[in-house]
Each structure stands twice: as C-alpha cells, then as structure tokens.
Amino acid sequence: MNNIDINLLKKITETKDGKFEGAYNIRKNGQGIERKTTGNIEIITKKEVSGIDIFVKPNTKFEFIHIPVIITESGINDLVYNDFYIGENSKVTIIAGCGIHNDHHKDSRHDGIHRFYLEKGAKVKYIEKHYGEGSGTGKRILNPVTEVYLKENSLLEMESVQIKGVDSTIRTTKGVLDKNASFIVTEKIMTHGIQFAKTKFEVELNGENSSTKVTSRSVATEDSKQEFCSKVIGNTKCFGHVECDAIIKDNAKVIAIPEIIANNVEANLIHEAAIGKIAGEQLIKLMTLGLTEKEAEEAIINGFLK
Amino acid sequence: MLELKNICFERENKKILDNINLTIDTDKFVVITGPNGSGKSTLAKIIMGIEKPDSGEILFEGKDIIKLPINERAKLGIAFAFQQPTRFKGITVFDLLKLSSEKEINKAKACDILSKVGLCAKDYVDREINSSLSGGEIKRIEIASVAVRNSKLTIFDEPEAGIDLWSFQNLIKVFEDMRKIVKGTTLIISHQERILNIADQVILIKHGKIDKMGNKEEVLGQVKEKPLCCKLGVK
Numbered sequence: 338m339n340n341i342d343i344n345l346l347k348k349i350t351e352t353k354d355g356k357f358e359g360a361y362n363i364r365k366n367g368q369g370i371e372r373k374t375t376g377n378i379e380i381i382t383k384k385e386v387s388g389i390d391i392f393v394k395p396n397t398k399f400e401f402i403h404i405p406v407i408i409t410e411s412g413i414n415d416l417v418y419n420d421f422y423i424g425e426n427s428k429v430t431i432i433a434g435c436g437i438h439n440d441h442h443k444d445s446r447h448d449g450i451h452r453f454y455l456e457k458g459a460k461v462k463y464i465e466k467h468y469g470e471g472s473g474t475g476k477r478i479l480n481p482v483t484e485v486y487l488k489e490n491s492l493l494e495m496e497s498v499q500i501k502g503v504d505s506t507i508r509t510t511k512g513v514l515d516k517n518a519s520f521i522v523t524e525k526i527m528t529h530g531i532q533f534a535k536t537k538f539e540v541e542l543n544g545e546n547s548s549t550k551v552t553s554r555s556v557a558t559e560d561s562k563q564e565f566c567s568k569v570i571g572n573t574k575c576f577g578h579v580e581c582d583a584i585i586k587d588n589a590k591v592i593a594i595p596e597i598i599a600n601n602v603e604a605n606l607i608h609e610a611a612i613g614k615i616a617g618e619q620l621i622k623l624m625t626l627g628l629t630e631k632e633a634e635e636a637i638i639n640g641f642l643k
Numbered sequence: 644m645l646e647l648k649n650i651c652f653e654r655e656n657k658k659i660l661d662n663i664n665l666t667i668d669t670d671k672f673v674v675i676t677g678p679n680g681s682g683k684s685t686l687a688k689i690i691m692g693i694e695k696p697d698s699g700e701i702l703f704e705g706k707d708i709i710k711l712p713i714n715e716r717a718k719l720g721i722a723f724a725f726q727q728p729t730r731f732k733g734i735t736v737f738d739l740l741k742l743s744s745e746k747e748i749n750k751a752k753a754c755d756i757l758s759k760v761g762l763c764a765k766d767y768v769d770r771e772i773n774s775s776l777s778g779g780e781i782k783r784i785e786i787a788s789v790a791v792r793n794s795k796l797t798i799f800d801e802p803e804a805g806i807d808l809w810s811f812q813n814l815i816k817v818f819e820d821m822r823k824i825v826k827g828t829t830l831i832i833s834h835q836e837r838i839l840n841i842a843d844q845v846i847l848i849k850h851g852k853i854d855k856m857g858n859k860e861e862v863l864g865q866v867k868e869k870p871l872c873c874k875l876g877v878k
Contacts, residue, residue, distance in 0.1 A: 582732060622725065625714075626743045636734070637734070641733040
C-alpha cells in the first residue's frame, strides 16, 4: 500500500497506519489485497459474483471486522456483494466504508451491496464512512445498498457518514424485523458544489415489539441537492421513529419525503422532518461568545454533524 | 467603565430609545427596570452590538465601541445572557461552555460552573442543548455560558422571563449569589423586586427615556407603599 492508500484508509476507518485489529478484508480497485480471519470470524470469497461472505460464529463477543474499499484508479466501476451471517448472541462491530481518490477525468464508481443476516440475540454495530478526494474532473460516485434481516431479539445499529468529496450517491437501506428486533440508523451527510445525495430508507416492522429509529442530519451547501425518502411499515404492535433534520445554505435544495404506513392498530409510527437555514439567533449567541460569523457557522455545523 | 451618550433608536416612527445618557461604574450590580415596551431590552442589545442605534456613542473603558461587531465587543469583555436562550441540535452543554470560555476548560471546570448555577453537573454536562431542556434548565445553562467568560461587563436580559414560579424561586438564589459567580460589573434587565433589592444602582426606563436613576432606596422609595407593578406603571 502506498501513501494515498493509507490516507484513504485513515479517512474511512479508525486506523493510524493502515493496519487493523481483528478480522479484515481490504479491497483496492476491484480486487481483495489483504485479508485476515480469526477463530470466530471466517471470510470467504464469493464464486458467482464479486464479493465476500463473512461468517461470525455464535456467541462471538466484542470482535471487530474491517472491510474497507479504496479506489485510486480513474474509470473503475466496482460492484461488490458482501454478505454477513452473524451467529446467535454474537456481539461484533463492523467497520466498512469506501474512499475514492480520483485525479483524472474518468468517473470512479463503487456500488457496495451489503446484506446482514442476524440470528437470534445477535448485536451488531455497523459503521460506514464515505469519502472522496483528488483533483480530477472525473466524478466520484458511491451507491451503497444495505439490507438488514433481523431475527428475534437482535439489534443492528448503523452509523453512516459522508462528509466530503462524493459527487453523487444514492444510498438504499432496507430492513425486515422479527419479534423484539431493533434497527437504529444514524446518518450524517454534507454536500458541496453540485453534489447530489439521495437516501432511500425502507423498513418493515413484522415482529411484535420490533422497533426502528432513524436519525438523519444533513447539511447542503452551494448548489448541491439532497433527497431523503423514508418508508416505515408497521405490520404489528411496533414502534418506528424517523427524524430528518437538514441545514440548507446558498442555493442548495433539500427534499424530504416521509412515508409511514400502519397496517395494525398497535403500530406507533412517527416521522419528523425539519429543513432550514442556520437560525440567526444561533449565530448571534455564538458571536456574543467572541466567534466571528464564519466561526459561529462552522461551530453550528460541526455540532450538528458530530 | 461603560458610558452611553445620546443613544437614540427609532423603528416604524416610534422612538424606542430617546436620547439615553448613562454611566455605569466598575464592579457595580446595576438593574435596569421599567414597564414592558419601555426599551430596556433594546438598550441591552445596543450595548452588546446586537442592535445598532440610529445615533449616539458607547464608550467601554474609554474606547468608542459603536462601530465594533458583536464578537469584538465580546473579546473586549462584554457578555450577554439572552432572554430566550437559543437551542442547538448536536451541541452539548460542555461544547457550549468550551466555546464560551476564553481559556481552555476541562469537564471538571465545566461541572463546577454548572453546580454554581444550580444544576446537577453530571446530568447536564453531556446533554445536547435541544428542545428536551425545560425553560428553567436552559436559563441556567445560559447563565453558566456567560459566567464562564469572567467578563468585565455581563448583561442579563430578563433572566426571570419564561421560567415558572418554582424554578424562579431557585434561580433567584443564583442571582443573589451573582457576585460570587460573575466577576466585574453586572447589568440586569429585570422586573423582579428580589433582584432590584440586591442592586447597587437601579435605573428606571419609561417610554424610551431614563425616568429615574440612583441607589435602590431612591428609585424604589415608594415601592413599599404601592405594589411594584403600580410603581413601574404596569397595568
């Protein structure tokens, strides 16, 4: 790995030197380049399509799995299928993400399709970071798809972050929940220039007492455009809460389309959405603390996306 | 330390402030009072730079600050606690206190300040300043955010506004201890008799003009005979 590779890995994971703890699989320009498994975590290359299957044994506790993807060649169109099979009562943290460095004129694109199958009582924290850089005119495009199938009493907490440099993204997240299962999603997006970001979120609450909580916080600046479409379907006694907050600046546009469908009298579904510019009184308060208007704006946005 | 000369402020053909002249000395506890709509809050905002007067001068420690923006006045040593504190999604109480303090502060120092304004520090220091906080809680956080600055002049715009009676009974103790918390000169806009009682100087504003100014006995002389609301001309 060269310095560009390590820098991209630093941006999308917690690594300081490109090295990882626990199990990992590093994919670069459409090929797996490094892999490590542990006694409890197996990683197998798929045969029919590009991608990997990750198997976590039942009762595995507190292990980490890193599956970063980096793209440094212009013109790459990488489609990958990663499937996670999480055994009963396991508790693991999975850190995925894609970093694109594009210095040339051809578009670089990564579409990662991640499917999670959690057995009874499994708990997963899934962190996904997206980042783009480089001086070329070629677009940096990421279209992640996340599908989550949660069995009884399982929990998946997903954190998705896209702060910089991705020109176009359509992120699709689907969830199907059994009894007492819980799916918690936190999404943070910031767009600049003429970037476009769309979130499509759909979850079916099929099991009694299943629940989902989705929090989306986004900042759209300059001429960028964002769309947030969410659909929560409550088919039984369940709880769903979607909260979409967006700060809008300059000529940016944000569309929030809520859809909540209750097919059962015991379904309790809430959707909250708020879009607006930074409030003048927030800027003034921080200016009374000695910050310039620009510093105040940065502090408000950093806090909002923290 | 603060001198206002000929301050005028007019909006929609209404004189909100009509030729205000005022001097406030160092390390004094000054209360500006008067009926609703008399121009008190506007005056406080003009001192901080939030509103711009149509004419007049403001001298702070001898320096004319009339053209300085809010943040530069803050750096010179003026702090302002808002009547209706703003809320911030994602920013915690600790984040706000860090932004407020001129010096770097750790959590222990932040907790110390929160305890002084009557909040159980460990319950609040990591809480977001969002709509889950009650009126009384956010008011105390606002006071903490100005107290941590140790400014030469601290202005409080109606600290009692928007607080229920029970919270106010507790908050009043904070103001009675204000000299221990806030260093330097304190300027409070208030209708509350218990706050007026602890003032070194009371300024009564009516219809945009200073009606009376002096020590609390001089201005509040007749309060014992009449309810305060009658004295202030509030119906």
